[in-house]
Amino acid sequence: MSITFSTLDWAVIILFFIISLGIGLTTARKAGKDTKSFFLSGRNMPWWLLGVSMVATTFSADTPNLVTDIVRQHGVAGNWVWWAFLLTGMLTVFVFAALWRRSGILTDLEFYELRYSGKAAAFLRGFRAIYLGVLFNILIMAAVSLAAIKIGSVLLGLSPVETLTIASVITVIYSSLGGLRGILLTDFFQFILAMVGTVAAAVVIVNRPEIGGLANLLASEAVMGKTSLFPDFTRPEVYIPLFLLPLAVQWWSVWYPGSEPGGGGYVAQRMLAAKNEQHAIASTLFFNVAHYALRPWPWILIALASLVIFPDLAALQRSFPDIDSALIGHDLAYPAMMRLLPAGLLGMVVASLIAAYMSTISTHLNWGASYVVHDFYRRFVNPKASEKSLVRVARWATVLLMLVSALLALALSNALQAFNILLQIGAGTGLIFILRWFWWRINPYSEITAMVVSFLLALYFEFIYPLMFGTALPSHWKMLIGVIITTAAWMLVTFMTAPSDREKLKSFYLLIKPGGPGWKKFANANGLPLFSQGTLPKGILMMLLGTCATYNALFAMGYWIYGETMLALITTIICILSGAGLYQIFRKQAEPKR
Numbered sequence: 044m045s046i047t048f049s050t051l052d053w054a055v056i057i058l059f060f061i062i063s064l065g066i067g068l069t070t071a072r073k074a075g076k077d078t079k080s081f082f083l084s085g086r087n088m089p090w091w092l093l094g095v096s097m098v099a100t101t102f103s104a105d106t107p108n109l110v111t112d113i114v115r116q117h118g119v120a121g122n123w124v125w126w127a128f129l130l131t132g133m134l135t136v137f138v139f140a141a142l143w144r145r146s147g148i149l150t151d152l153e154f155y156e157l158r159y160s161g162k163a164a165a166f167l168r169g170f171r172a173i174y175l176g177v178l179f180n181i182l183i184m185a186a187v188s189l190a191a192i193k194i195g196s197v198l199l200g201l202s203p204v205e206t207l208t209i210a211s212v213i214t215v216i217y218s219s220l221g222g223l224r225g226i227l228l229t230d231f232f233q234f235i236l237a238m239v240g241t242v243a244a245a246v247v248i249v250n251r252p253e254i255g256g257l258a259n260l261l262a263s264e265a266v267m268g269k270t271s272l273f274p275d276f277t278r279p280e281v282y283i284p285l286f287l288l289p290l291a292v293q294w295w296s297v298w299y300p301g302s303e304p305g306g307g308g309y310v311a312q313r314m315l316a317a318k319n320e321q322h323a324i325a326s327t328l329f330f331n332v333a334h335y336a337l338r339p340w341p342w343i344l345i346a347l348a349s350l351v352i353f354p355d356l357a358a359l360q361r362s363f364p365d366i367d368s369a370l371i372g373h374d375l376a377y378p379a380m381m382r383l384l385p386a387g388l389l390g391m392v393v394a395s396l397i398a399a400y401m402s403t404i405s406t407h408l409n410w411g412a413s414y415v416v417h418d419f420y421r422r423f424v425n426p427k428a429s430e431k432s433l434v435r436v437a438r439w440a441t442v443l444l445m446l447v448s449a450l451l452a453l454a455l456s457n458a459l460q461a462f463n464i465l466l467q468i469g470a471g472t473g474l475i476f477i478l479r480w481f482w483w484r485i486n487p488y489s490e491i492t493a494m495v496v497s498f499l500l501a502l503y504f505e506f507i508y509p510l511m512f513g514t515a516l517p518s519h520w521k522m523l524i525g526v527i528i529t530t531a532a533w534m535l536v537t538f539m540t541a542p543s544d545r546e547k548l549k550s551f552y553l554l555i556k557p558g559g560p561g562w563k564k565f566a567n568a569n570g571l572p573l574f575s576q577g578t579l580p581k582g583i584l585m586m587l588l589g590t591c592a593t594y595n596a597l598f599a600m601g602y603w604i605y606g607e608t609m610l611a612l613i614t615t616i617i618c619i620l621s622g623a624g625l626y627q628i629f630r631k632q633a634e635p636k637r
Contacts, residue, residue, distance in 0.1 A: 052390025059236065059394040060213055063401065066229045068220060078421075078433050081222035082149060082413040083316040088227060090322040093313040094329030096227045096406070099234035100309060101301050101334050103187045103403030107241070107342045107396075108374035114346035115373040118269040119601070120285060122339065126597070127289030128302035132331035133589040134477070135306040136324060137629075138582040142480060142555055143306055143314045144323040151311035152176075152418040155487065158479060158551050160544035163487035169423050174494070175308075176414025179468070181448045183300055184407050188452035190374070191400045196366050197378040198393055207449040210400055215445045218405040219438040223316060226405045233398035238338070240395030243388055244381065245341035248348050251383055257344075261605060265350040272601055284519030296526040298469030298476065305476035309410040328589065336596035340604060342377070349376035352383070404445070412440040467501040470522050471529020481579070482561035483548055488540045493533040500525045545569065558582075585628055592621035 079085060113121040148154060152175070155168040188207055195206030218226060254260050261270060274282040300308050310327065317323040353359045353376050360371050362379065381392055416437045421428055428436070472493040479485040504521040516524075542548065549569060552562055558578035566573055595618035602611035 048390065049386035051387045052393070055387075055390035056394045056397070059398065062232060063213060063229050063398075064216060066225055066232070069225075078413075078417060078430060078437070079149065080224070081434050081437055082409065082417065083312070084222065084224040084227060086316055087318050088313075088316045088322070089318060090325035090329065092227050092231060093317055093322070093326035094333070095234050096230040096402075097301075097310060097313050097326065097330035098333045098338070099230035099237070099399075099402040100406040101330075101403070102234065102237055102338065102399050103190070106399070107345070107377045108190045108193065110339065110342040111346040111349060111377040112372065112374040114269065114343055115350060115376060117285060118271060118274075119343055119347075120271050120274040122343075123274070123286045123289050124293075125302075126335060126594075127294045128299065129331060129335045129590055129593055130290070130294040130586070131302045131304050131473075132327070132335070133586040133593070134304070134583075135310065136327045136331060136589060137585040138579065139306040139480070140314050140323040140327045141320040142557070143311050144317055144320045145555055146315075147554075148315065150413050150417050151307045151315075152414055155490075157554075158543070158547075159487040160547035161487070163491070164543070165422075167487045167490055168418050171494070172414040172418035172422075176411040176418070177444070179300075180407055180411040180414075181444060181451055184404055184444070184448035185451035185454075187400060187403050187407075188449055191397075192452060193370055193375050194378040194381075194393075194396050194400075196370065197363060197375065198381055198396075203453055207452065210397065211404075211445050211449050214401045214404045215408070215442055218408045219441040222434075222437075223312070223409055226402075226409055229405065230402045233395075233402045236391070237395040237398045237402075240388075240392040241338075241341045244384060244392045245344045247385065247388060248345055248380055248383055251348075253383075254348050254351055257604070258606075260344075260348055260351065263351050265354050266347050269347060269350065270605065272598060284517065288519050288523060292523060292526055294473075295477065296471055296473040296530065297522065298472045303476060304473035305480060307476060309406050312410055312413065331589070332593050332596070336593045336600070339597070340600055343601075344604070345377060345380050349380050353379060404448075408441045408444055411444050412437045415440045415444075467504060467518070467521055467525060468498055470500070470525035471497045471527070471533075474530060475533055478561070480555065481557050481559045483552075483565040484537060484542055484561075486537065486540055486542050489533045489537040492536040493529055496532045497525060497529045500528060581628065585625055588621050588625040588628070592618050592625060595621065 109125075110122065113124070143151070146154065146157060148157060152168050152171055155171070156164050158164075159167070188210075191210050192203040192206050195201040195210075196203070199206070201209070248254065249257055249260055260266060274285045276282050294302075295304055298304065298307075301310060303310065306314065306327075310330075313326060314323040317326055353362065356371055356373065359375055359379060360368065363371070363375075366375075378396070381389070381396070384392055416433055420436055421433060425432075472490075475485065475489055475493050479490070500521075504516055504525070509515045548565060549571065552566065552571060556574040558574055563573065565571070595614040599611050599614040599618055602608075602614060
């Protein structure tokens with residue numbers, strides 16, 4: 044399958060790079076003022092810009108590849124492995140967004156010394172700065188860079204080194220110069236381009252002669268059996284790993300970037316950069332609705348169409364004989380389908396895929412650098428460093444993170460592999476990130492235990508178990524066993540060790556004003572006021588209504604596409620009613636008094 048770029052295609056791609064670089068250059072002066080400007084853009088960002096930035100960040104170059112991989116292997120219903128994280132997202136919106144903004148910290152790792160006391164809290168902050176900001180963050184960026192390698196190989200005929208060199212240099216320049224402000228503004232531009240390109244690509248591909256329109260696609264033998272939104276409930280071996288475990292266990296127990304139980308990572312960074320608590324809540328709400336309800340369907344349609352053009356891996360290998368066989372996986376089908384696009388649109392789509400890559404990488408670079416600089420370098424290495432020197436270190440950290448992640452990307456083979464590894468490392472740690480806000484008894488040893496046990500179990504299941512038993516354990520069993528063992532371990536350690544210092548707990552309680560029963564015993568024992576106990580139940584109710592509205596928006600869009608009018612009407616009505624109920628409760632809920 045040959046591909047030719049027209050002058051118009053190249054013009055679109057070059058213009059995209061020029062605009063991205065221009066934004067970084069124009070915001071460089073403000074970003075270099077101090078670390079608050081570089082990492083949080085002065086804490087005065089509006090909800091819509093933060094929300095769009097979060098959506099753009101999760102629209103990475105590997106996301107459509109991952110969705111394509113899932114749909115081709117498990118059907119549309121396979122997406123429940125990430126759709127289930129909507130519950131986590133809505134919990135963040137209506138329970139944790141206001142708490143994060145109320146904390147007033149610079150990074151979410153600073154939380155550790157806000158909530159816990161002693162050397163254990165300092166160790167936890169410093170260790171996780173390296174563990175998450177460097178090691179874990181590099182693995183995430185490597186997975187995203189792997190997608191860029193496949194896109195560059197299929198669409199541009201570039202080698203992995205050439206692809207990463209071109210994409211990385213541009214991203215590092217505007218990320219290191221413009222800080223978070225430059226990233227937010229670039230994300231806004233890149234997200235619009237990415238969405239227009241993705242929707243246009245889906246429309247054109249579905250109407251290609253090889254596909255013959257939407258009706259022919261859905262009637263195709265290659266696609267039939269892949270379109271259901273729910274797995275086959277008569278087959279436990281299918282619905283348990285794809286549907287039941289994600290909805291019953293995974294969403295609250297597994298830490299995953301962008302879907303952290305209790306919020307965290309770059310989502311927390313965006314909430315901390317908001318003008319106030321209401322803007323923090325609105326930004327995360329917009330992000331979750333757009334991420335789960337509005338965006339998946341163009342990817343799903345292209346994935347289904349790829350089954351007609353490339354029914355199996357052998358067909359992909361035959362079509363791309365010059366690509367390294369190690370890179371041939373189901374996730375390669377997405378960039379392969381882009382080669383069917385006409386001139387002009389091809390340039391826009393390639394630019395949109397580059398935009399998706401750059402928006403994700405730039406966020407992870409800034410987020411990771413914030414950990415390295417604020418939570419490790421300033422906290423433990425050079426506490427007296429000036430703001431100017433800290434910004435300088437942040438820019439160097441940005442460059443080094445990009446370099447190492449690009450090198451690691453050359454060792455990975457497919458997007459789903461990286462997704463499963465990340466899930467396993469975080470298995471069992473999620474509940475602690477929720478409870479630490481609402482239960483005074485959680486201490487730093489609880490978190491250290493969860494982190495160590497989950498990581499060791501991930502190593503065991505990935506490398507030792509296959510050697511001992513000659514076969515790999517299915518990923519859903521690894522996740523479930525990891526959750527059970529890790530949760531039991533940190534709960535046991537929590538009760539075996541002392542809570543944090545009383546004065547530290549008092550200052551945290553008075554600053555955050557958490558509701559719920561978890562602090563009642565502590566508050567009564569120390570003569571502290573009891574804050575509204577109705578706030579948490581209302582937050583959970585709004586979470587459930589928001590989840591119902593968003594899921595039904597997702598279903599309704601799918602059923603309208605499938606032509607199933609009755610189901611489309613029912614899910615649309617449920618979506619509207621849930622949304623209306625949510626609006627009424629949210630409107631009446633007063634902002635907590637300070």
